[in-house]
Amino acid sequence: MEVLKQRILQEASVLSDQLLRLDSILNHQVDPQLIMQMGEEFARRYADEKVTKVLTMESSGISPAFATALELGVPLVFARRKRTIPTDTDEYSERVPSFTKGIVTDIVVARRFLKPEDRILIIDDIIANGDAARGLIRIVEKSGASLAGLGIAVEKSFQSGGRSIRERGIRVEALVQIRSLDQGKIQFE
Amino acid sequence: MEVLKQRILQEASVLSDQLLRLDSILNHQVDPQLIMQMGEEFARRYADEKVTKVLTMESSGISPAFATALELGVPLVFARRKRTIPTDTDEYSERVPSFTKGIVTDIVVARRFLKPEDRILIIDDIIANGDAARGLIRIVEKSGASLAGLGIAVEKSFQSGGRSIRERGIRVEALVQIRSLDQGKIQFE
Secondary structure, eight states: OHHHHHHHHHHOEEOSSSOEEOTTTTSSEEOHHHHHHHHHHHHHHTGGGOOOEEEEETTTTHHHHHHHHHHHTOOEEEEEEESSOOOOTTEEEEEEEOTTTOOEEEEEEEGGGOOTTOEEEEEEEEESSOHHHHHHHHHHHHHTOEEEEEEEEEEETTSSHHHHHHTTTOOEEEEEEEEEOGGGOOEEO | OHHHHHHHHHHOEEOSSSOEEOTTTTSSEEOHHHHHHHHHHHHHHTGGGOOOEEEEETTTTHHHHHHHHHHHTOOEEEEEEESSOOOOTTEEEEEEEOTTTOOEEEEEEEGGGOOTTOEEEEEEEEESSOHHHHHHHHHHHHHTOEEEEEEEEEEETTSSHHHHHHTTTOOEEEEEEEEEOGGGOOEEO
């Protein structure tokens, strides 16, 4: 997605050869027009998949997931991160490490929002090692719903998350793939 | 806002005389069409205020704030909750208690996203005691930006948050005001 590449080149900061800061367009400040274009693109790519719900992680995933759900005309569900051990039997929960934060969190979705008859599109802002995405996939599997695939705004393809999920036969659509941040330079695939 | 009242009556659960569960339309699952109507209404009420940015709290505030920012054609900034003591001098931070969670969190906004020339509209999903809203107001004050006012989806007007902020001369627009949850019954103003 050319417009997103241009905005990343203009506004992102390379913090290390592993970390990219996107907080002026995605993670802290959000450009609603750009996000709507991203939502339209995800909706276009998954138009024939009969998606019934969009699922994402709080907080940075919510804006692009909202835009996608609006375009598809379906509800959005955002998984929550919990500090305490989830004990509520009305919830699906998965424990996942966070690459950027260096901590482990439990991600939680209320059972009543994922039904076996649902067809789920997972949307997230960034995929690196894919731990959060795999946690969401496991929650979808537990619920008995079917998975249409994943839509990711920015895939860091020098990390294994996207690749490892595709290898399982799951569709992953990335709007932008970054193959290197070496020497402070953003290189797209 | 009549459509929101109807959806609350259909889908909200009264958990106690203080707590209302809105997680099928706002806090966990989100109805994008309903949220867009809310955003259009906030944008209409603040149309003449020359708003340059919308500010909200992660996570439940993001959807209605995104819809409002999209309608107004301005960026959205979402404040983050931090577990660790904020020491970054590039950030504004405020310590606030959370009414529903019974914990204290630090809410944080990067300095570079709030400028003295900005005119801020704060959007949030619910106001009860108003602690989060007051934290956001203090952050706007510290930044030197001016405050157009607050837009709140659901005001629990039997609690003091909205009233105490209006008494300071700050405009607070609520789409729905709930004056009582006594005996499991939702009563609007």
